[in-house]
Amino acid sequence: MIPGPDFLGLAGTIILTTLSTAVFLLFFGSRLNRWSTLAQRIPGWVGWLAAISVGRAFFEAIVLLVRLLERPEEHRSIAVHAFDWLSVGGFKVGFDFLIDPLSVTMVLVITGVGLLIHIYSIGYMKGDPRFSRFFAYLNLFTASMLLLVLADNLLLLYVGWEAVGLCSFLLIGFWFEKPSASNAAKKAFIVNRIGDFAFLLGILLIAGTVGNLTLGQVNAQAGAMAAGTATTICLLLFAGATGKSAQIPLYIWLPDAMEGPTPVSALIHAATMVTAGVYMVARMSPLFEASGGIALTVVGYIGALTALWAALMAAAEYDIKRVLAYSTISQLGYMFLAHGVGGYSAGMFHLVTHAFFKALMFLGAGAVMHGLGGETDMREMGGLRKVMPITGWTFMMGWLAICGVIPFAGFFSKDAILATAWAQGEYVLWAIGIATAFLTAFYMSRLYFRVFEGRVKVPEGVHAHDVPWTMAVALIPLAGLALVGGFLNLPGSLTLEHFLEPVVGESTVPHGLTPWLLAGGALLVAALGIAVAGSLYLSRSGNVRRRTLVHRLGPVAVAARNKFYVDEIYGYGIVLPAKRAAAFAADVFDPKVIDGAVTGIGRLVGRTSEAIRGMQSGYVRSYAATFLIGVVIITSVLLARVGT
Amino acid sequence: MSDVPFLDITIFVPLAGALLLAFIPTQRSTWIRYGALAVSLIAFVTSLGVLLNFETSNAGFQLGSTASWIPQWGISYATGVDGISLWMVMLTTFLMPLGILASWSIEKRLKPYFIFLLALETGMLGVFSSLDLFLFYVFWEATLVPMYLLIGMWGYERRIYAAMKFFLFTLVGSLLMLAAILYVYFSVQNPTFNYQTLLAQVHFDAGVQRWLFLAFFASFAVKVPLVPLHTWLPDAHTEAPTAGSVMLAGVLLKMGVYGLIRFAIPLFPNAAREFVPWIMALAIIGIVYGAVVAIMQRDLKRLVAYSSVAHLGFVVLGVFVGSIQGMSGGILQMVNHGLSTGALFMLVGALYDRRHTRRIADFGGLAKSVPILSGVFLFVALSSLGLPGLNGFVGEFLVLLGTFLSYRWWVIPAAFGIVLAAIYLLWAYQRVFQGEPDLEANRTLPDLRVREMIMLAPLVALIVFIGVYPKPFLDRIEPAAQRVVTVLNQGRPTPELQSSAETQP
Secondary structure, eight states: OOOOSOHHHHHHHHHHHHHHHHHHHHHHHHHHHHHOHHHHHSTTHHHHHHHHHHHHHHHHHHHHHHHHHHSOGGGOOEEEEEEEEEEETTEEEEEEEEESHHHHHHHHHHHHHHHHHHHHHHHHTTTOTTHHHHHHHHHHHHHHHHHHHHBSBHHHHHHHHHHHHHHHHHHHTTTTTSHHHHHHHHHHHHHHHHHHHHHHHHHHHHHHHHSOOBHHHHHHTGGGSOHHHHHHHHHHHHHHHHHHTTOTTTTTHHHHGGGSOHHHHHIIIIISGGGHHHHHHHHTHHHHHHTOHHHHHHHHHHHHHHHHHHHHHHHHOOBHHHHHHHHHHHHHHHHHHHHHTTOHHHHHHHHHHHHHHHHHHHHHHHHHHHHTTTOOBGGGOBOHHHHSHHHHHHHHHHHHHHHTOTTSHHHHHHHHHHHHHHHTTOHHHHHHHHHHHHHHHHHHHHHHHHHHSSSOBOOTTOOOOOOOHHHHHHHHHHHHHHHHGGGGGOTTSSOHHHHHHHHHOSOOOOOSHHHHHHHHHHHHHHHHHHHHHHHHHTSTTHHHHHHHHHHHHTHHHHHHHTGGGHHHHHIIIIIHHHHHHHHHIIIIIIIIIIHHHHHHHHHHHSSHHHHHHHHHTTOHHHHHHHHHHHHHHHHHHHHHHHHO | OTTSOHHHHHHHHHHHHHHHHTTSOTTOHHHHHHHHHHHHHHHHHHHHHHHHHOOTTOOSOBSOOEEEEEGGGTEEEEBOBOTTHHHHHHHHHHHHHHHHHHTTTOOTTHHHHHHHHHHHHHHHHHHHHBOBHHHHHHHHHHHHHHHHHHHHHHOOTTHHHHHHHHHHHHHHHHHHHHHHHHHHHHHSSSOOOBHHHHHHHOOOOHHHHHHHHHHHHHHHHHHTTOTTSOTHHHHHHHHSOHHHHHHIIIIIHHHHHHHIIIIIHHHSHHHHHHHHHHHHHHHHHHHHHHHHHHHTOSBHHHHHHHHHHHHHHHHHHHHHSOSHHHHHHHHHHHHHHHHHHHHHHHHHHHHHHHHSOOBGGGOOOHHHHOHHHHHHHHHHHHHHTTOBTBHHHHHHHHHHHHHHHHOGGGHHHHHHHHHHHHHHHHHHHHHHHSSOOOSGGGTSOOOOOHHHHHHHHHHHHHHHHHHHOOHHHHHHHHHHHHHHHHHHHTTSOOOOOOGGGGGOO
16 A cells, blocks of 8 residues: 555544534533533534534545545545454454545535534524534434445444434434334335445345445456345345335335425435435446346336336425425436446446535525525425525526436436436437436425416415525535536546446447437426426416316326325335334233243143242242242252262 | 552452441441442442453453362352453443432431342452352352342332242252353362362253253353343342442343353353254344333333343344444443443432333423423433444444344344334433423422432543543453454354455555
8 A cells, every 4th residue: 555644533523523523513512502601602612613524624625635646546445444343253244444536525425414404404503402412412423424425345334324314313203202203213224224225234144144244345256256145235235225215115114204404405315315325326337337237126126116106296296395206216226326337436426416406405404494494395485586586596596407417417417327328238228317307397386486486485484584594605606516526537637427437337428419419308307397387386377277287187196196005005014014023022912922822831741830829828938938948959969869 | 569469458348348337336427428428439440450451452351369268169269350350340340339329318228228239230340250050159149138138128009010020030040050150160180169270170061051051051142141041130220229220230141241242152162052043043033032022111110121132132142143343332332231231220319309201101391490400311321322432332233243244134124223212212212301391290390419420421431532532441352352252253254354454554
């Protein structure tokens, strides 16, 4: 290894800064407010402290990027070892970190977007009685997510993987007084645990096959694995990703997760945590490549189907945050679609741009709720751009980006995915992707038009107001990034795909005339989606047209509005029978059958029944004494025999 | 330093302290409380002498002493610890002061209570340190009486039933063991109870081994407890006073597993090997069944009790899979379970002190009235459900890895236990702590007191420490664990990791 900058120190600082702040705030955040007059004089100091710690991590991340870029391309993967964790009988796992283009990209997104969301939260969470706990959790989340992406072995990655799940649980259930919030939190954790169960089996299978969990070694030995083993491993890992990244069949927790405070939805359930699965598949791409076709086909199709499925539900939803949640599920599906056709850098590119524009839109939705007294029903809103100009204009950037309008960020990243799918000959996936692109443009325009355009409409008795400056300073840079984020990957300069090449392999995005034709097609589709939404929601006769459309769609519209009854199917098909079985075990089988049989045998063999009767009549101690004396007698008799 | 017989001192400090307590006038309740605490702390300090003088890489027995006791019967006072019993001793001395702190609210018959508790400690320490089967049996039975009395005299409503059930279940088991011990004793040339002599001399043919193993196994399996012999546990736990539950879950159950590791496997290795699949099946049934039954419990303490059945299933699984990872993980998991479940029982006890109920339905919304208690409860619950980064995960992962290396398919139902653990613990947490506090009684509870924080803080600290840096534990466990694995595996190839393990930088 080339001696040079202290990479271990940098990685350690990045994680520990946020972790230590989290611990400090957890113990002293609200206490200092009670004890210290100084603390009382600086309102929101807790939030600023939390934001500063993330800011510090962001700064270190930039240093890390610079140090990485100083090195020649082939030396941009640095593994550092902090200390041993588990080490038994030749099996060794340590606190090892991997600094390479992929992890640094993720660290920059997490700390950069995270910083803006922290600042935004200072305004958004103002006045909440658990203000300091919120920031403690948010910092704990940041630290866990950083651990996840910096880990150099799968077990440490799993630590971060479950820790972000815990933070998600804590933050979804932040307002735990509401049963809906605590239910959503529990659901999120348990559904994720099901995915993690598969993930853990995958890790065990790797440990048993490779004897080691270091990322580099696992990927290096992927080629030597039996195809069946590699495929099984990949499918198990991907099953974990369907939990964390909310894909079919485990996506059901994410819409409910909107019970959490909106900055949480932006940071955890849009920009960072839910992309952990996408990151993980990119990270393990050599393994997925080596496993042959099946695993990647599954990844691609699950991603594509999820993208379409969630987009359909988004189009029928009235809750502004839930539309965004379905949209996130759908966009994550896009990223998996990209991975499935071997377009790892395209998938990562979309991850980055999506982090910008979706975080922006969630924060915009939060601003709307903030301005309208917590209202989330889009039917109660309208024309808000006039009342809340900063929110409206910045949201517009996000809307155009996700629709894929040139030159906004989403145009480039979505186009890279679709072009890759086409170039790989995956026309079915491409077709699903383009259909989803239409739906995306439609439902997001529906949201945008309903909420921000048209006649001004606010819930009764609400005095709508725009965001305070702490929230605006988060919205504006994100809007900027939604606008120019796509240039990260313009050919010529240092492009993201070129930067990531050492990790995920050469980009498969085609060049030449075809991609331009495809891009033009995608643009037309986006325009069509926007136009349809406009005719339904902006024009005066939209009302009538909407009714006709819903009527024509009939049961499809009803089903989509009811989330295709998936929650009900799981509830009655799995949860209820399982609960009944558990109740039978707890109330009948264990006390009656097992206890009955065991004590019954006891009664036959010994004098248990008398003992119990004796105990009821109050001679317990005498019986106990009898037993003890019996033991002593038997022992002494036997021993006496030996003694003589 | 190592000339000081720290181990023997540690064993008898609590008993001596109990005798001294007897001389304190009954009405001096503060003296009695602090006296008991002081005694348990002294025992902890002397046990640190054991820990510090322990040679890490030595797989044999250390720091003990041997003295002839009743030489004509081949009975000796022989003690010593290896990397397995070391941690059981440490766990006992560590938990006892905390258990005494948890008993601060006991008012009635204070003196006998603390005397029994300290006598129990000597019994448990003796069990883990004895290298003589007779001595072992004496200590083993000696734990029975104080525990029986603790449940029966200071327990809750159905304490008499629970105490009796505990007593009878365990006693029936121990009688079988006694018979087997005597058989072993007579089987050698010069009858002796000395463990190491017996280990070197006994050779039983397959049939005899089978019966002897089953006799030992019956006794230990009741204690662990393995399904279907577990039904005494929920009753005993639910009715026992807090410290009783802490010691019962924290230490007494481990005596069962310890007995399997120390006696049943090394003395009858062929029979042990033969029964491996059966025992593994029972362990895995325990993991899944204990968790499933825990989900629907209405009593918080019963829920924790059933979670113990599941956790001990993991421990036994690890011990019998026949790989060093499984064995080490199983042993570490005994420590982890003692810490996590001990803390859970303390927290349930703290809730009972406040609300005089353990019914989950009587609670709700406590996170608002007792935020610190609720936070600590969640933290401990997370360690219990195996959240990576905390102690439980380290043990469970090693057990699962060990299982996977020897019997790959068995790992699937075992690993599913982590999903079930999340369900019963988080659902219980939700019902007790989340939501609005609807009942007036839940709105105005005092949060954790300083005493309670002092008793929980060391547990919380160790839960994190073992989760992040289990090396000091694993390094000492491994040599001794390896010895047992080798015995268990004779005639069967030890599962090895791939050679690439060595190529790691």
